[in-house]
Amino acid sequence: xxxxxxxxxxxxxxxxxxxxxxxxxxxxxxxxxxxxxxxxxxxxxxxxxxxxxxxxxxxxxxxxxxxxxxxxxxxxxxxxxxxxxxxxxxxxxxxxxxxxxxxxxxxxxxxxxxxxxxxxxxxxxxxxxxxxxxxxxxxxxxxxxxxxxxxxxxxxxxxxxxxxxxxxxxxxxxxxxxxxxxxxxxxxxxxxxxxxxxxxxxxxxxxxxxxxxxxxxxxxxxxxxxxxxxxxxxxxxxxxxxxxxxxxxxxxxxxxxxxxxxxxxxxxxxxxxxxxxxxxxxxxxxxxxxxxxxxxxxxxxxxxxxxxxxxxxxxxxxxxxxxxxxxxxxxxxxxxxxxxxxxxxxxxxxxxxxxxxxxxxxxxxxxxxxxxxxxxxxxxxxxxxxxxxxxxxxxxxxxxxxxxxxxxxx
Amino acid sequence: xxxxxxxxxxxxxxxxxxxxxxxxxxxxxxxxxxxxxxxxxxxxxxxxxxxxxxxxxxxxxxxxxxxxxxxxxxxxxxxxxxxxxxxxxxxxxxxxxxxxxxxxxxxxxxxxxxxxxxxxxxxxxxxxxxxxxxxxxxxxxxxxxxxxxxxxxxxxxxxxxxxxxxxxxxxxxxxxxxxxxxxxxxxxxxxxxxxxxxxxxxxxxxxxxxxxxxxxxxxxxxxxxxxxxxxxxxxxxxxxxxxxxxxxxxxxxxxxxxxxxxxxxxxxxxxxxxxxxxxxxxxxxxxxxxxxxxxxxxxxxxxxxxxxxxxxxxxxxxxxxxxxxxxxxxxxxxxxxxxxxxxxxxxxxxxxxxxxxxxxxxxxxxxxxxxxxxxxxxxxx
Amino acid sequence: xxxxxxxxxxxxxxxxxxxxxxxxxxxxxxxxxxxxxxxxxxxxxxxxxxxxxxxxxxxxxxxxxxxxxxxxxxxxxxxxxxxxxxxxxxxxxxxxxxxxxxxxxxxxxxxxxxxxxxxxxxxxxxxxxxxxxxxxxxxxxxxxxxx
Numbered sequence: 058x059x060x061x062x063x064x065x066x067x068x069x070x071x072x073x074x075x076x077x078x079x080x081x082x083x084x085x086x087x088x089x090x091x092x093x094x095x096x097x098x099x100x101x102x103x104x105x106x107x108x109x110x111x112x113x114x115x116x117x118x119x120x121x122x123x124x125x126x127x128x129x130x131x132x133x134x135x136x137x138x139x140x141x142x143x144x145x146x147x148x149x150x151x152x153x154x155x156x157x158x159x160x161x162x163x164x165x166x167x168x169x170x171x172x173x174x175x176x177x178x179x180x181x182x183x184x185x186x187x188x189x190x191x192x193x194x195x196x197x198x199x200x201x202x203x204x205x206x207x208x209x210x211x212x213x214x215x216x217x218x219x220x221x222x223x224x225x226x227x228x229x230x231x232x233x234x235x236x237x238x239x240x241x242x243x244x245x246x247x248x249x250x251x252x253x254x255x256x257x258x259x260x261x262x263x264x265x266x267x268x269x270x271x272x273x274x275x276x277x278x279x280x281x282x283x284x285x286x287x288x289x290x291x292x293x294x295x296x297x298x299x300x301x302x303x304x305x306x307x308x309x310x311x312x313x314x315x316x317x318x319x320x321x322x323x324x325x326x327x328x329x330x331x332x333x334x335x336x337x338x339x340x341x342x343x344x345x346x347x348x349x350x351x352x353x354x355x356x357x358x359x360x361x362x363x364x365x366x367x368x369x370x371x372x373x374x375x376x377x378x379x380x381x382x383x384x385x386x387x388x389x390x391x392x393x394x395x396x397x398x399x400x401x402x403x404x405x406x407x408x409x410x411x412x413x414x415x416x417x418x419x420x421x422x423x424x425x426x427x428x429x430x431x432x433x434x435x436x437x438x439x440x441x442x443x444x445x446x447x448x449x450x451x452x453x454x455x456x457x458x459x460x461x462x463x464x465x466x467x
Numbered sequence: 468x469x470x471x472x473x474x475x476x477x478x479x480x481x482x483x484x485x486x487x488x489x490x491x492x493x494x495x496x497x498x499x500x501x502x503x504x505x506x507x508x509x510x511x512x513x514x515x516x517x518x519x520x521x522x523x524x525x526x527x528x529x530x531x532x533x534x535x536x537x538x539x540x541x542x543x544x545x546x547x548x549x550x551x552x553x554x555x556x557x558x559x560x561x562x563x564x565x566x567x568x569x570x571x572x573x574x575x576x577x578x579x580x581x582x583x584x585x586x587x588x589x590x591x592x593x594x595x596x597x598x599x600x601x602x603x604x605x606x607x608x609x610x611x612x613x614x615x616x617x618x619x620x621x622x623x624x625x626x627x628x629x630x631x632x633x634x635x636x637x638x639x640x641x642x643x644x645x646x647x648x649x650x651x652x653x654x655x656x657x658x659x660x661x662x663x664x665x666x667x668x669x670x671x672x673x674x675x676x677x678x679x680x681x682x683x684x685x686x687x688x689x690x691x692x693x694x695x696x697x698x699x700x701x702x703x704x705x706x707x708x709x710x711x712x713x714x715x716x717x718x719x720x721x722x723x724x725x726x727x728x729x730x731x732x733x734x735x736x737x738x739x740x741x742x743x744x745x746x747x748x749x750x751x752x753x754x755x756x757x758x759x760x761x762x763x764x765x766x767x768x769x770x771x772x773x774x775x776x777x778x779x780x781x782x783x784x785x786x787x788x789x790x791x792x793x794x795x796x797x798x799x800x801x802x803x804x805x806x807x808x809x810x811x812x813x814x815x816x817x818x819x820x821x822x823x824x825x826x827x828x829x830x831x832x833x834x835x836x837x838x839x840x841x842x843x844x845x846x847x848x
Numbered sequence: 849x850x851x852x853x854x855x856x857x858x859x860x861x862x863x864x865x866x867x868x869x870x871x872x873x874x875x876x877x878x879x880x881x882x883x884x885x886x887x888x889x890x891x892x893x894x895x896x897x898x899x900x901x902x903x904x905x906x907x908x909x910x911x912x913x914x915x916x917x918x919x920x921x922x923x924x925x926x927x928x929x930x931x932x933x934x935x936x937x938x939x940x941x942x943x944x945x946x947x948x949x950x951x952x953x954x955x956x957x958x959x960x961x962x963x964x965x966x967x968x969x970x971x972x973x974x975x976x977x978x979x980x981x982x983x984x985x986x987x988x989x990x991x992x993x994x995x
Binding site for chain 1: 514519520521524525526527529530531533534538539540541542543544545546547548552555556558559560561562563564565586587589590591592593594701702703704705706707708712719723724727834835836839840842
């Protein structure tokens with residue numbers, strides 16, 4: 058297999074709630090331009106492109122067609138990848154396979170979401186509209202008052218079931234979720250491309266936000282963000298010519314289970330907190346990267362945490378600590394930027410969620426740490442190997458990417 | 468990419484109304500394919516699903532399809548384009564050396580939509596083309612048809628000739644959805660105008676369908692089947708979005724994609740070296756238009772070619788011996804079905820539509836309005 | 849920066865009609881009239897699903913065997929709702945458990961009554977409270993009660 062490296066990253070200048078002054082293709086082109094400016098490459102250097110977002114959120118089908126000129130894709134192969142929350146990393150993996158297969162040497166991965174132009178709740182509801190309509194016809198109580206299948210969890214939906222199950226199995230408390238949210242909002246304050254920033258965030262402050270559905274509070278939940286991210290991948294040979302520093306892809310893996318909690322028509326068999334796909338995908342990724350003990354060999358982790366408990370939960374699932382240990386690492390300060398197991402120095406998804414980019418931002422942020430280019434949010438310890446994680450669908454997809462500062466030996 | 472990845476098997480269904488659910492269709496087709504090949508889902512390394520959220524009316528349209536194509540606890544991803552792009556991705560995954568086998572699963576129940584040709588409307592610029600309401604898939608195709616006919620001074624009769632050849636081929640093909648027994652030129656010329664010059668029988672019908680295809684590495688392919696069909700070359704390209712920026716009488720995306728695919732396959736003279744072509748021509752005029760762009764027909768000679776039978780099953784270079792998308796166009800599956808039909812020909816299993824010499828073939832797929840994107844795959848025995 | 853225009857548009861779900869898999873739900877509803885819970889069992893691995901799909905996710909074979917499931921079970925996870933689906937605060941917090949019924953491998957969501965929010969826990973045993981008059985609706989199973 059050919060070695061593949063990240064040779065460039067481009068973000069929109071800001072990640073905020075509403076980018077009213079630009080439309081969808083204009084906003085995407087800002088990130089594409091940044092990618093070219095940061096690397097000194099031109100569109101002629103790009104062999105192929107991969108594009109991803111969740112298009113039902115904005116109501117534009119196949120937006121890579123509309124944005125063709127803006128992403129400089131004329132005359133180029135473009136592949137559209139969409140897998141829900143994991144879209145960004147699924148697109149990254151497609152870019153990786155473009156190069157690893159030898160079908161392309163330099164690939165640009167483009168992802169975006171412009172939540173302000175659509176309705177994320179309508180978009181999310183769109184996953185299960187027919188199922189809910191069927192259940193309504195069968196007597197479901199849409200207000201959640203009585204009967205089977207009653208929509209529990211309110212607006213936080215199945216996520217609160219996951220969080221509740223995580224707390225039970227790990228022995229952590231809601232205060233650990235509060236602290237994780239606070240920690241990441243503090244980290245976000247140091248990241249120019251983060252959305253919700255609060256240098257003064259504390260667990261106490263988060264604890265004051267209203268409970269939506271126990272144990273999930275308003276303060277644990279990600280925002281909806283407008284933003285775009287691009288990532289440029291190259292073969293070893295091309296990377297040597299085009300870039301001074303490269304974050305190498307050591308492995309990629311991903312796993313799908315059945316739709317959890319929301320599959321109202323055909324029952325669910327997967328525990329959303331056991332999250333077998335995360336265990337399977339991470340094991341596969343370690344094996345492919347030649348990593349034997351992730352606790353010792355992985356220096357930095359970016360977790361896709363639309364909800365704050367997920368940082369802790371997934372650290373356990375991917376084997377960065379034992380079950381029940383993540384919140385203890387947090388108590389000991391190890392998850393902080395100067396800790397032994399720094400995680401989400403970027404502020405995570407809980408601080409910034411332009412959903413199509415969110416899983417790709419985990420990769421690009423992990424790459425910045427490997428490259429030592431994260432600026433104010435660069436973690437204290439040396440980062441030789443980093444892991445990026447994404448989840449999506451109805452809590453059923455998990456994607457993993459492992460990056461290193463040296464290419465994998467053949 | 469000489470003989471590194473092969474198509475080892477496929478299972479497809481196509482009908483105007485399949486009267487089934489997405490889960491049932493995908494399970495039945497996949498199970499059928501596994502039974503044909505004598506494999507189980509654990510024998511599949513990776514799964515590439517290919518569906519469209521706007522077509523299915525669902526956000527993350529693969530959410531409920533992973534288990535029903537056998538991808539429970541497996542590696543899966545989703546390409547949201549024509550199925551030949553999903554084939555391309557599956558091929559890359561095998562070429563990388565990471566996987567030995569890949570299942571490409573494409574699916575669309577067009578009947579889910581109240582009106583056909585709708586999902587392409589959602590691709591239009593939301594702030595300009597959509598509110599103006601002039602542009603839709605049909606009106607754009609009509610503009611393209613006029614532009615092509617005018618370029619060479621052809622009459623509308625050419626559209627009837629093309630449609631007749633395709634629909635007659637489709638009528639003999641049990642895999643097609645629209646099979647019009649004894650279809651005649653008068654019947655086509657008498658069908659209603661949808662957008663002048665395009666009549667109903669010049670346009671693809673709204674079609675339900677799915678196609679599951681298993682790809683394998685050289686080693687696995689030889690273990691799994693007697694007649695592997697090799698993927699010799701793949702090319703893709705993208706054209707401008709705004710129709711006003713394009714020359715609608717030709718197709719840049721198709722010519723670039725074909726050039727790349729044939730370059731990879733080492734084909735220098737497609738008219739001589741290719742034995743037949745399966746083209747995603749959604750409307751009658753697109754067949755010669757795309758064939759010219761890909762170097763399969765001499766520019767300006769389309770009318771003669773169709774009159775003389777050069778493009779027929781027993782002609783010099785048969786085009787769409789399966790009947791092509793005029794016989795059925797399940798969106799997302801359509802391009803992959805072109806490849807599947809090519810595989811049947813290359814294996815000598817195309818029945819009444821069998822082309823006499825079938826060793827090297829071209830399959831084409833498209834996305835967007837008037838083939839803004841094209842994907843071309845060269846296949847061989 | 850020039851002034852931006854906002855154009856309204858919609859992705860209309862009313863332009864779709866969805867074919868939905870219905871056997872599992874139909875079988876379940878029909879039997880609920882008689883206070884029975886019926887799912888489907890995979891003949892190969894023995895997994896019992898309710899509502900039952902027509903195939904087994906693990907074995908990838910068709911399943912057609914019905915299997916009765918107990919109306920007693922165990923809470924696998926739960927949440928306490930403080931707001932409705934639109935985000936409006938509720939008068940009383942509401943307990944929503946996910947329950948694994950005895951003899952069934954899949955989980956169902958419902959409502960839990962007869963216990964204070966602070967006393968609910970994972971692993972708690974619960975039973976179904978059936979409606980007095982049952983009509984073959986999801987409302988026949990009114991809520992769960994502690995065993």
